[in-house]
Amino acid sequence: MKPIKESTCRTSCCQEPLSPSARLFQEQQLNCYIIAALGWKTSTINPSIVKEGLEQTLIKHPRFSSKLVAEDGKGxxxxxxxxxxxxNDHVIVPNLDRNMDSPDRFVEDYISNLSTIPMDNSKPLWEMHLLDVQTSENEAVVVFKLHHSMGDGASLISVLLACSRKTLDPKALPSLPVPKRAGSSCTASSGLWSLFLAMWTALRMIWNTAMDFILFAATILCLKDTNTPLKGTPGVELKPKRFVHRIVSMDDIKMVKNAMNTTINDVVMGVIQAGLSRYLNRKFGGDSKIERGGDDGHGKSDNGGDHSDGVIKVTFANLMAEESNIPKWGWGNWIGIIILPITISLENDPLDYVRRAKATIDRKKLSLKAVFTFRSVMFILKLFGTKAAAATTHRTFCNTTITFSNVVGPIEEISLFGHPIAYIAPTIYGTPHALTIHAQSYSNKMAVVLGVDPDVIPNPHELCDDLEESLKIIKDAVVERGLNAS
Known part of the structure; x- marks a missing residue:
């Protein structure tokens, strides 16, 4: 196994100041943790092999072998x-009965209980739990828990991939999807037209960025979401959370994507809007003020229904650099924020959810808001200090409803220290939202992970059912209309 390169250090005690983003996550208002469940296909877990693998890889990474120390002794x-x-201080192996009753419920309770247990700052802020118990989806479950100040999703996925190997080729590193880049089709005869399009695109980007920045400032100051049954109460970030996930087919998502000429993100956001609308209508009916879309010939809604905003976390880094296996932007939290409107309504045409998501996301692509929000928070941090920047970010979350993140995973199945992985299901807790939704692609499947306040969403499995059913309805609509025909 090829180990992660150990960084060199010229002093006996390597020290590194926290990045600005890491300092934000250490503030009480944004004290966020990452939890990632990995389903394993092996019937038993060998703790000694796992520990040996960690020593050869993860522990040699500087962030996973560093602890937090206050220079002034006062925090x-x-x-x-x-x-x-x-x-041994970081790998927890509870003694479990593989023949226990309700193993799925046990694993869910175990992971949820981790959100109530603080981490020990006297050692590096990560731990790994080996749950050798068979569930309905896999033979065993491994749970990572680490503090968000250690890195963002892209950075952490890059380290996971550096520690793992392809299942079908144990000597090869996993590979990620390569983004398709549009080639240039400009010719001399179309030079003026291309110049006009470039100028028009630049003007639209400037306009969209300005409008988005005004929306961001208004959200910080006074603009709040519509109150829906999904919105948490003040202090929700301090309450215990419950985590569930649902595995859906990437082939189904790609079929809708190709048929509607959209992106995977467009389809996922369309499914989320459809699933949330379906859930609220089924659970609360008229009390949630959900409107049914009229038919204007295209099945589009005559009125928008309720609106909520989702805080979309955008990571700037390319996931892996070819040589070092470290993100090209450097290790850390390179996260920008996009406030994406989510419409809660019942559409006669299920494909309208995807069309609306595409229109919204296409506009956001022609905006530099994610970069501007990241730079703005860093500016506030440098000018007014960490507490002011944390308060600004916290208020943005408080005035919105949902946190959503989508992280790209490997395109083939991988094994971690010889143990094949069935799925990857990451999530976070510590944000002032009662609902967080994470989408994690892996091989030919996608894990949709929900982190919920059980007082707001007492049965998150029902919401998972609605999300899964919404994808099926959208896929069936594509098939019925023959849009998937090649």
Missing amino acids: RKLKWVRTKVNV
Whole structure:
């Protein structure tokens, strides 16, 4: 197994100040953690092999072998300090009965209970739980828990992939989807037209960015979401969370994508809007003020129904650099925020959910809001301090309803220290939202992961059912109309 390259250090004790984003996640208002469940296909887990693999890979990464130390001894001016890691302090292997009743419920309760347990700052802020219990989806479950200040989703996926290998080729590193780039078709005769299009695109981007920035500022100051049954109460970030997931077919998502000439993100956001509308209508009916779309010849809604905003986390980094297996933008939290409107309504044409999502996302693509929000928060941090920047970010979350994130995973199945992985299901907790939705692609499947406040969404499995059923309805509509024909 090829280990992660261990960084060199010229002093006996390597030290590194926290990045601005990491300092935000250490503030009480944004004290966020990442939890990732990995389903394993092996019938048993070998803890000694896992620990040996961690020593050869993960522990050699500077962030996973550093602890937080306050320079002034009062919790201020935190820095990362390299330390000797005892792998036994980070790998938890509970003694479990593989023949227990309701193993799925046990694993769900176990992971949810982790959101109530603080981490020990005297050692690196990560831990790995090996749950050797068979569930309905896999033979065993491994759970990673780490503090969000250690890195963003792209950085952490890059490390996971650097520690793993292709299942069908144990010596090969996993590969990620390669984004398709549009080639240039400009010729000399179309030079003026191309110049006009470029100028028009630039003007639209400037306009969209300005409007988005005004919306971002208004959200911080006073603009709040419509109150829906999905919105959490003040202090929701401190309450215990419940985490569930549902595995759906990437082939179904890609079929809709190709048939409607959209992107995977467009389809996923369309399914989420359809699923949330379906859930609220079924659970609350008229109390949730859901409107049914009229038919104007295209099945589009005559009125928008309720609107909620989702905070979309956008990671700037390319996931893996070819040589070092470290993100090209550097390790850390390179996260921007996009406020994406989510319409809650019942559409006569299920494909309208995808069309609306595409129209919204296409507009957001012609905007630099994610970069501007990231730079704005960093500017506030430098000018007014970490607490002011954390308060600004916290208020943005409080005035919106949902956190959504989509992370791209490997295109083939991978094995971690010789254990084949069935799925990857990451999520976070610590944001002031009662509902977070994460989409994680892996091989030919996608995990849709929900993190919920059980007081707001007491049975998140029902919401998973609605999301899965919404994808089926949208896919069936594509098939019935013959849009999937090649």
